Amino acid sequence: MPDERDNHQALKDATRELHGAAMCLWAEKWLSAERLTPYLEGCDGNISKALELYKWNVSLGQLLMRDISYFEVALRNAYNDVMESRWDGEEHWLLDDASPARRPVMRKSEKGMLDSNRINRKTIDAAAAGLPRGFTTGSLVAGLTLGFWVHLTDRSREAVIWRSCLYRAWPKGTNRGELQERLYGILRLRNRVAHSERLFDPKRGELSPRKVDADAVGLLRLLCPEAADFLYGDGALPLDEFLREHPAPAEIEL
Template sequence: MALSLHEWNLQLGKALMVDLAHFELALRNAYARVLQGDLGDGWLLDSSSPLKAPIVRTSKAKRQRDVNLVNRRAIDDAQRRAHDSSNTDQIVAGLTLGFWVHLTDRSRERDLWIPHLHKAWPQGANRNDINARLCAINQVRNRVAHHERLFDPKNNALSPQAVDIDAVKLLHELCPEAFGYLFHDDPRTSVERFLADNPTPAEVQL
C-alpha cells in the first residue's frame, strides 16, 4: 500500500506541474512585459531598477535589511548561467518561480506593486490576496520538486487540488488567450482529470 500511495503521489505531482508550468510562464511573462513597458530595456539588469536597487525595510525586531539583496543574487546567478549574459530573455528564463512570487510581498508594495505590477492583473486586484495565493502555489510546487507528500496537507491552503484550481484561475487573469487555448476542450484542471482516472489508493485528503 505504501508503495502504491508513493507512486500515486508522484503521478499527482506530475499532473499538477503541467498547470503550474503554464501558470509560471504566464506570471513571469506578464511581469516582464509590464516592467519593460514601464522601465525600458534596463528593467532587470540596471542597478537602479526596483528589482535590484536597495530597498531597506525595518523588521519587527527593529533591524534594517535590504529586501532586494536576494533578488540581486538571483539575477546575478541567472546571468552567469545564461549563454548570453546580456540577453534579458535568457536571464528571465533562468529565474525561479519564487523570484517572481516574492515581487508581490508587502516589502515591495511601494516600489513594485503600486507603480507597476498591479497592471498585470485585472483592475482592483488586491496585493495581499494575490501574494497569499502565489505563495501557496510556490510552496506546493516546491513540494512536488522535492518529491514530498502532497496529500493530507496540514494547511488547507496547500491542498494540491485547491492550488491547481487557483493556478488555473490566475492563469486566466494573466493570459486569457493561453487559458482559452489550454482549456477550451475540457475546463477541468490537470489534477481534476488525474483524480477522475486515478482514485486514491488509500483514505487521504486533498
C-alpha cells in the same frame, strides 16, 4: 489436527509476511523510514498499497507541476512585459541597479534595517552568470525561479514595484495581499513536489493540491485567458479529471 488446507494457508500467510518484510526493507532504504511512514499509515500498514500510494503521489505531483509551469511562464512574461514598458533606465530592468527590482529597499526587522532587494540582486546575478556571454534578456527572464517572480509582489515591495508597475499585469481592482497568498501557496506546493514530498492530507490549507491547482489555472486565466482556453477549455479542474482517471489507492484528503 490441522488439515492440509490449513497448512497451505499458513504457509501462504508466512510467505506473504516475509515478502512484505523484504519490501519494507528496500522501501525504507529507497525512501527512508520517515518518508515511508505516512504512506504506510494511509494504507493500514500494507506495504504493497503504500508503494502504490507513493507512485500515485508522484503522478499527482506531475499534474500539479505541469499546471504550475503553465502559469509560471505566463507570470514571468506578464511581469517582464509590464516592467519593460514602464522602465526607461539605461539597462534592462533586471540588470539596471537603479531598477526598483534591484535598488536598495530598506525595511525594519527584528535584526534591524534590511534591504528587501538584496536577495533579488543575488538571484539575478547568479542566473546571469550561468548564461553564455552575450545572452539575451529573454534568456535571463526564463532562467529566474518561480520564487523570484512570486516575491516581486510581496509586502516589502508593495510601494516600489506593485503600486508603480506590476498591478498593471492583473485585472483592475486586484488585491495584492489576497493575490500574494495564492502565489505563496503555489510556490510552496511546487517546492514540495520538487522535493518529492507527500501531497495528500495537507497539514495547512494553502498546501491543498485541489486549491493550488485551482489557483494556478484560475490565475493563468486572468493573465492570459486565451492560453487557458487552449490548455483547459472551459471544462473541469484538471485535478478532478486526474482523480476520475487515477483514483487514489487509499482514503486520502486533497
